[in-house]
Amino acid sequence: MVFGILSRKYNMVPKAEALPGRPTAIPTAETHFVFGRPLTLDVPEGHEVAIFGMGCFWGVERMFWKLEGVYLTMVGYAAGYTENPTYQEVCTGQTGHNEVVRVVYDSSVISFETLLKTFWEGHDPTQGMRQGNDTGTQYRSGIYVTSEAQKAAAEATKAAFAEGLQSAGYGAITTEILPAPDFYFAEDYHQQYLAKNPGGYCGLGGTGVTCPIGTGVAS
Numbered sequence: 001m002v003f004g005i006l007s008r009k010y011n012m013v014p015k016a017e018a019l020p021g022r023p024t025a026i027p028t029a030e031t032h033f034v035f036g037r038p039l040t041l042d043v044p045e046g047h048e049v050a051i052f053g054m055g056c057f058w059g060v061e062r063m064f065w066k067l068e069g070v071y072l073t074m075v076g077y078a079a080g081y082t083e084n085p086t087y088q089e090v091c092t093g094q095t096g097h098n099e100v101v102r103v104v105y106d107s108s109v110i111s112f113e114t115l116l117k118t119f120w121e122g123h124d125p126t127q128g129m130r131q132g133n134d135t136g137t138q139y140r141s142g143i144y145v146t147s148e149a150q151k152a153a154a155e156a157t158k159a160a161f162a163e164g165l166q167s168a169g170y171g172a173i174t175t176e177i178l179p180a181p182d183f184y185f186a187e188d189y190h191q192q193y194l195a196k197n198p199g200g201y202c203g204l205g206g207t208g209v210t211c212p213i214g215t216g217v218a219s
Contacts (some may be wrong), residue, residue: 055131059202069110
């Protein structure tokens with residue numbers, strides 16, 4: 001029984017066995033707690049979207065909302081099968097979803113490469129289906145790209161960062177790089193959690209390895 005539970009946590013559920021979910025979105029916050037802007041999927045003109053999974057989304061979101069040029073952040077679930085999942089469902093490992101942060105950014109102020117630098121240096125991308133003490137498929141490392149340019153940048157920085165990790169004694173990068181899937185908002189209390197609860201849990205930790213690419217500003 002214990003082996004079966006662990007297996008479900010560390011292995012992606014087959015699509016045919018995933019939880020069914022629901023046809024309507026679950027309730028979430030209406031306003032971003034830090035920026036005071038409407039929490040919406042709309043993207044202002046001149047802005048772009050990036051989606052990252054790198055462990056518990058509480059700490060990940062805080063990393064990105066602090067960056068100049070980031071217009072909006074939101075936490076949610078993506079890259080799985082269950083439609084409009086709840087947090088409790090995602091935690092079972094039976095949705096296939098990852099905990100992700102959707103970042104809306106002004107590409108004239110901050111580049112996608114700079115966001116990638118924060119991504120690579122902000123967690124350990126060699127850990128597979130876990131991040132630190134947080135274990136399961138929902139904590140896997142992932143970059144979900146919204147354009148071919150993002151895909152190329154993600155692959156290039158992955159290759160460069162892999163060399164630094166190897167020199168530091170780390171294993172292979174397990175990060176998945178995929179086209180951006182449907183994004184489902186997480187519940188109200190998860191949005192900007194560490195701004196609402198400054199002493200809250202954050203289990204993220206980087207490797208100490210510097211990503212050599214990603215400090216430029218988009219033209």
